Amino acid sequence: MLLRRWLAETHTPVAEGPLRLTIASLPLHVDVVYDSPTGAHGFGSIGVLDKSGRTLVSADPALLAAACSADARARSRADAPINAPESGTLVDWLLDALPRREVDPLPLPDDLVTVGRSLSNAAEAQRWLTGHIEERLLPGVLASDGADRAELTARLLSRGVLVVVGLLGRRGVVHEEYMLAELVKRLGAIAEQHPQSADLIDHWLTSPTLTDLAALNGSQLRYRDETGAVRVRPVAFEVRNPLRLEPPAAVPGVPLPELGDGWSLRPVAITGDDGGPDVELVHRWMNREHVAVNWNQDWSLKRWRDELATQLAGEHSVPCIVSRDGRDIGYLELYRVQRDKLARCYSHAPHDLGAHIAIGEPDAIGKGVGSALLEAVARGLLAADPACRSVVAEPNVHNGASVGAFGKAGFARAAEVGLPNKNSALMVFPRPGE
Amino acid sequence: MLLRRWLAETHTPVAEGPLRLTIASLPLHVDVVYDSPTGAHGFGSIGVLDKSGRTLVSADPALLAAACSADARARSRADAPINAPESGTLVDWLLDALPRREVDPLPLPDDLVTVGRSLSNAAEAQRWLTGHIEERLLPGVLASDGADRAELTARLLSRGVLVVVGLLGRRGVVHEEYMLAELVKRLGAIAEQHPQSADLIDHWLTSPTLTDLAALNGSQLRYRDETGAVRVRPVAFEVRNPLRLEPPAAVPGVPLPELGDGWSLRPVAITGDDGGPDVELVHRWMNREHVAVNWNQDWSLKRWRDELATQLAGEHSVPCIVSRDGRDIGYLELYRVQRDKLARCYSHAPHDLGAHIAIGEPDAIGKGVGSALLEAVARGLLAADPACRSVVAEPNVHNGASVGAFGKAGFARAAEVGLPNKNSALMVFPRPGE
Numbered sequence: 001m002l003l004r005r006w007l008a009e010t011h012t013p014v015a016e017g018p019l020r021l022t023i024a025s026l027p028l029h030v031d032v033v034y035d036s037p038t039g040a041h042g043f044g045s046i047g048v049l050d051k052s053g054r055t056l057v058s059a060d061p062a063l064l065a066a067a068c069s070a071d072a073r074a075r076s077r078a079d080a081p082i083n084a085p086e087s088g089t090l091v092d093w094l095l096d097a098l099p100r101r102e103v104d105p106l107p108l109p110d111d112l113v114t115v116g117r118s119l120s121n122a123a124e125a126q127r128w129l130t131g132h133i134e135e136r137l138l139p140g141v142l143a144s145d146g147a148d149r150a151e152l153t154a155r156l157l158s159r160g161v162l163v164v165v166g167l168l169g170r171r172g173v174v175h176e177e178y179m180l181a182e183l184v185k186r187l188g189a190i191a192e193q194h195p196q197s198a199d200l201i202d203h204w205l206t207s208p209t210l211t212d213l214a215a216l217n218g219s220q221l222r223y224r225d226e227t228g229a230v231r232v233r234p235v236a237f238e239v240r241n242p243l244r245l246e247p248p249a250a251v252p253g254v255p256l257p258e259l260g261d262g263w264s265l266r267p268v269a270i271t272g273d274d275g276g277p278d279v280e281l282v283h284r285w286m287n288r289e290h291v292a293v294n295w296n297q298d299w300s301l302k303r304w305r306d307e308l309a310t311q312l313a314g315e316h317s318v319p320c321i322v323s324r325d326g327r328d329i330g331y332l333e334l335y336r337v338q339r340d341k342l343a344r345c346y347s348h349a350p351h352d353l354g355a356h357i358a359i360g361e362p363d364a365i366g367k368g369v370g371s372a373l374l375e376a377v378a379r380g381l382l383a384a385d386p387a388c389r390s391v392v393a394e395p396n397v398h399n400g401a402s403v404g405a406f407g408k409a410g411f412a413r414a415a416e417v418g419l420p421n422k423n424s425a426l427m428v429f430p431r432p433g434e
Numbered sequence: 435m436l437l438r439r440w441l442a443e444t445h446t447p448v449a450e451g452p453l454r455l456t457i458a459s460l461p462l463h464v465d466v467v468y469d470s471p472t473g474a475h476g477f478g479s480i481g482v483l484d485k486s487g488r489t490l491v492s493a494d495p496a497l498l499a500a501a502c503s504a505d506a507r508a509r510s511r512a513d514a515p516i517n518a519p520e521s522g523t524l525v526d527w528l529l530d531a532l533p534r535r536e537v538d539p540l541p542l543p544d545d546l547v548t549v550g551r552s553l554s555n556a557a558e559a560q561r562w563l564t565g566h567i568e569e570r571l572l573p574g575v576l577a578s579d580g581a582d583r584a585e586l587t588a589r590l591l592s593r594g595v596l597v598v599v600g601l602l603g604r605r606g607v608v609h610e611e612y613m614l615a616e617l618v619k620r621l622g623a624i625a626e627q628h629p630q631s632a633d634l635i636d637h638w639l640t641s642p643t644l645t646d647l648a649a650l651n652g653s654q655l656r657y658r659d660e661t662g663a664v665r666v667r668p669v670a671f672e673v674r675n676p677l678r679l680e681p682p683a684a685v686p687g688v689p690l691p692e693l694g695d696g697w698s699l700r701p702v703a704i705t706g707d708d709g710g711p712d713v714e715l716v717h718r719w720m721n722r723e724h725v726a727v728n729w730n731q732d733w734s735l736k737r738w739r740d741e742l743a744t745q746l747a748g749e750h751s752v753p754c755i756v757s758r759d760g761r762d763i764g765y766l767e768l769y770r771v772q773r774d775k776l777a778r779c780y781s782h783a784p785h786d787l788g789a790h791i792a793i794g795e796p797d798a799i800g801k802g803v804g805s806a807l808l809e810a811v812a813r814g815l816l817a818a819d820p821a822c823r824s825v826v827a828e829p830n831v832h833n834g835a836s837v838g839a840f841g842k843a844g845f846a847r848a849a850e851v852g853l854p855n856k857n858s859a860l861m862v863f864p865r866p867g868e
Contacts (some may be wrong), residue, residue, distance in 0.1 A: 026529045050533050057532070063496030066525040078519060085512060091500040091525065095460045099484050
């Protein structure tokens, strides 16, 4: 249960088969025996690996809770609520919950747990779905006038019917895809019969992500209320929407922006066996300490040559070198959000574009150069693709300088998103007027 | 291993048979199957109890580590090093140590672990002891000129030979009492042959307590070094000395001090079925919130009558009512340290006396009344028993007002001692000139 939540809340890709991951400093191995579209994955036993990669012990729930807790705290800034002593930790919750026989920091309503455990075939599941929609979901939707869309989505969908669909799928009672298709059909019918529900249901059926509640990861999480009593106060986050059955619209590759104002930009050129001067430049920048601490890509020249060649051959991203007044000063990766890991993290529009930036030359840092460049890139990308609604970036929440530079450039901090190796501040530069 | 340490570091009494205890908020049950004089107890499985007192699950090591960690942090003041984020926690240590196959935050030297595991009978154990004393302990003692006595004791004795004696005892290889008696005999011989070692060895053979290292409990504990690397920095604490084989000297009961300066003192008088006015007064004071939060003895009148009668019938402590200028204002318990739980916590002298105090009348609080009374009590006790070397007290480290009042009265803060339900500041008022 904890592992399932951790994978969802850090947007870690999961596929059937062996999975290795490190939570806090704990290296783990697990066999994914059931890969679920709603995140209700099934696992074999979870093992702790020793230095040589062999399974040392099986990871008991308390160890996993401790690791998830340490991980969430390290991902967040030291001054974030989750790191305040009065916020408590997931371990405090466990110590309090265990003697009360609670096992889930975000429990489902009892009746839904019973349903998830007791139904035994597809016909029963379909009958339950019909009843649940009529008695719970539809009244909830119709009574929702003025309620917060995110709150409704989490309560009625992500932490409601979708959890039951996942439980039934993991138990082998009925394929999740079947139940999801049924749910989509019923929701479509409701939207037709009850026009006041159409906006909400349209969001549920078309948004790339849905709001869920996080109990393990998020700077704003707390495990104690004002009185010091142990109580989980979850935070909202976005998960991939399993109801959006149609494939995402085709979008073209990444356009090259015009930057103006003394800036210029060129895709990295690869020449010769060793990659040539551009590759050498990127390799040198990436191995400088001030870049390496944030990018963690202080790789060999060869690995960078291969990486850049792979990027140039695909449509996901374009690696570029940025110059100011003719002098090469930094590295820029422009990407389509829809093809990036960010796609499962926020409710993006199909043409949204993103940027990673590294100022490689130390003497070009800290003089407003970065924020000026970021603003030029954002404006240039919006001009280069008229269908692009926003330009985004995802600096590590620990990287205050970078978050600050994006802010100064006109990006707004929209959310915190968990990624497999860090928590990022989602920075959004919307098209002016939108 | 963690439970053994927790019991030692909190000076919790242990006896063979069932043991119930609460670490942090986790109620636990364990069968003590081997009760060791050196603290090397053997346990059956450790169970977590639910609200109704039934065993819910078995407490895995990670859960126990989490509970011990939460417990140690809650026992210490919020501003203590153990609660500083940069100090890390026992759980950080566990997450780091597990993949490296470490199981003990204070590992023994490898050769001693091997010895503890490999010897198989009393004759082998005795031969090992002879060799160990000649090759390790004696050279250590002789090279000790100028070294810190506490450090030597922990390294050579508590964290050295005594751990092996405990391991052998728990494994059933040889009775610990036999090995301890042998060790005492050999140490005595060393003191005779090497007069420069006599002071140290005399301390080892006669002190009521020996210095050991704590890895779970203590305000000064840290689990990270300056670089942020996970490393346990243990703190010193005192454990009961298993080498002190002779019973403690007989000491008389608690003398009644003369307080002077408008103060007077009388033992609680018990009269009639309900105990009479003194018992009623103590009961009333103990149920006032400002007293109850520190004493946790907001009991019924009947329970207090029984408690006071028990105290008056024994030689451990004398319950008294204190008056100022004829008005009853507070409750005082005077006790012989040697008969108290504090006896196992610091290297007391046989005649040391201790005091617990509660100012029951709210209008007598916070005007220096408490500290004036404490000084009068300390001076009075030292005068009443000329053999008494120190008067001590053990206020909760969280109770800053009480620690401050003892300080103002002339008590020095000598150490922090773990007790089963709190960490106390050991406050010592020495006989002037000692």
